[in-house]
Amino acid sequence: MTLPEASVQLYTLREEFSADLQGSLDxxxxxxxxxxxxxxxxxxxxEIRAALDAAGLAAPTGHAPLLTDELWTPDGSIPTPAPEVVFAAAAEIGIQTVIxxxxxxxxxxxxxxxxxIAERLNALVETAAGFGLSVGYHNHAQEFVASFDGVSAYERFVALTDERVQLELDxxxxxxxxxxxxxxxERLGSRLTAVHVKDGVVPASNxxxxxxxxxxxxxxxxxxxxxxxxPLAAALRAGAAIRYAxxxxxxxxxxxxxxxAASLAFLTDGGFVA
Known part of the structure; x- marks a missing residue:
């Protein structure tokens, strides 16, 4: 099994990145x-592509809303234009999968x-392919509130999506x-391209x-x-085709x-990333 590569979501350092893009990447x-x-x-x-190149970094994945008109965050929303504009920007940066x-x-x-939701994302698969890209979805916890015939809304979504739709599991x-x-x-198998390695005290309720x-x-x-x-270690060991942690x-x-740096050390010292 090929080990995933380590990465970091730039939302983590949104304030630092906004204040000093190049310095943050360096x-x-x-x-x-x-x-x-x-x-x-x-x-x-x-600007982002130039800064990545200067720092010797790549951005194989990127977050942008494809199913709504704005990118939601716990601290405010960011408007985003049509998918074609998103895909053009992603291709310029070198992103391979827009999530x-x-x-x-x-x-x-x-x-x-x-x-x-599944139909809307499926409809973008070919559009993204025209830019040399794939599309994906990143979960929070709302996808696990409802279930239908014993199957969570999230896994129903997975079953309904084109197999080319990538999954990133937080x-x-x-x-x-x-x-x-x-x-x-384990159930997500080869559909699972990336995981978000995030730890903490889990909220008492969703x-x-x-x-x-x-x-x-x-x-x-x-x-x-x-x-x-x-249980990050057990979850990472269960993945068969994860490309990015x-x-x-x-x-x-x-x-x-x-x-x-501490989370990267957890991944490297544990042998979870290449």
Whole structure:
């Protein structure tokens, strides 16, 4: 089995990246990373590509909304244009897979809603291929609230999507959704291209369940990889075809670069990445 490569989601260092794009990427390269996962990249692809090249980094994956008009984050939303504009920017940067990172909770509560999400993403497969790209989906915990005939909305979605649609499983949020992570990773098999390596104290209840209070990143108690509730090692070992182990913090517990370095050490020292 080929080990995945380590990466980091740039949302983790959104403030630092915004203040000093080149310096942030240079620091990540100095830590030992070779890959990043792009975030909010559509408005400045040439600048990002130049900075990546200067730092010796690649961005094989990137997050951008394909199924909504804006990119949701716990701390605000970012408008994004049509998919063709997203794909053109991604291709300029060198991204291979554009991943939709969030679809609103209410759309996951009915079979019709799940079918619509799958159909919309399937319809973009060929469009993305025209740019030399693939498309994917990244979960939070709302995909695990509803189930239909004993199958979670998330796994119903997986069954309905074109096999060319890539899956990126956020391990922290899937556990928040009540999932047995190693079993889920194993079931997803070759469809699972990437995982988000994220640890912390899992919320007592799913923050996207109907009636849950609104929350932001400050409400999360996230920890360095291996120091929280998430069975990261078992989940990573269960993967058969994971290409990227993507470090992410919605809220870094301390100095963001030190926290990224600690999670990278967890991956490398444990033999989980190449």
């Amino acid at each position: 620091t990540l390269a100095g830590i030992g990373l070779r890959n990043v996962e792009a975030f909010d990249f559509v408005s400045r692809p040439a 939709d990172p969030f679809v609103a909770p209410e759309r996951w509560l009915t079979e019709e809603g799940v079918s619509d 391990l922290f949020w899937a556990l928040t959704g009540g999932q047995d992570l190693p079993a889920l990773v 923050p996207w369940a109907p009636g849950a209070a609104e929350f932001g990143s400050d409400a999360l108690d996230q920890r360095r990889a291996g120091e929280g509730d998430v 993507v470090i992410e913090y919605d809220k870094a517990p301390g100095d963001v670069f030190a926290d990224i």
